[in-house]
Amino acid sequence: MVADLSKVSKTTLSGYMNGNEWKLGHADRIANACGVSLQWLLFGDSSDGIKSNQDQSIEKPKISNSVSIPQYTGNASAGNGSYVANVDSYAVINIGRDVLPPIVLSRLASLVAVTVRGDSMIPSLYDCDTIFVDTKDCEIITGSVYVLRRDTDLLVKRLSWSVTGDLIVSSDNPLYKPEQISAAKARQLFEDGGFPIAIVGRVIWRMGIMGAR
The missing domain is CATH 2.10.109.10 (Umud Fragment, subunit A)
Structure with a gap:
């Protein structure tokens, strides 16, 4: 599903999941396909957040300095x-x-x-x-x-x-x-x-x- 939406091969996706260095162009397409920000995908910075709707009652994490x-x-x-x-x-x-x-x-x-x-x-x-x-x-x-x-x-x-x-x-x-x-x-x-x-x-x-x- 992600491979089809992002136009990134399954082999390449598997490599990223196993710790291979990201290519910026691939990361941007994968982030868009998954509905998350590039910042969140690469660094796990949730201050940018996931683009999809979330439960507003969940306490937001503290913003890093x-x-x-x-x-x-x-x-x-x-x-x-x-x-x-x-x-x-x-x-x-x-x-x-x-x-x-x-x-x-x-x-x-x-x-x-x-x-x-x-x-x-x-x-x-x-x-x-x-x-x-x-x-x-x-x-x-x-x-x-x-x-x-x-x-x-x-x-x-x-x-x-x-x-x-x-x-x-x-x-x-x-x-x-x-x-x-x-x-x-x-x-x-x-x-x-x-x-x-x-x-x-x-x-x-x-x-x-x-x-x-």
Whole structure:
């Protein structure tokens, strides 16, 4: 049943149940198939809860002072070069709730973290910043920053629509020239499910080193 709904093979499911390392793409599909949050599936954090209806009379568990967020083991390139990343492989970042803004806490179930490498997004993002990406927020809002997947590479760029419907892929550092994708190609990108480029999600928050300004 779960294998059919999630499109993940029974052999792979069995491996996860026996302790194999999760692949983030599989985990997201399994969580949706089972009606639970990604956070709950990977870390057992019941503060996000199971999505299905529950008896409201049951006492809710105490909320932990910290949260665990999946973090890509590769980097998101902010420059001309790309940092090869296995986009299905993740580690875990643990962070206290008290340092996280409400927008992050409200989206824990769909967040992934990734480290920025490069200077093309200065002054918005700096090398070694950790950014938090909402993987459920993939619809382009003009002027917002997104993490993109190109084959096995991760990129971080600002996306905007032109008046003619072209997609502008730009950096905040003026040393890097913007790229323009025609309206037809941009439409094809989404209609083909993002191949060979797909939007991982929108960047909603950054965490950097003190003094990196």
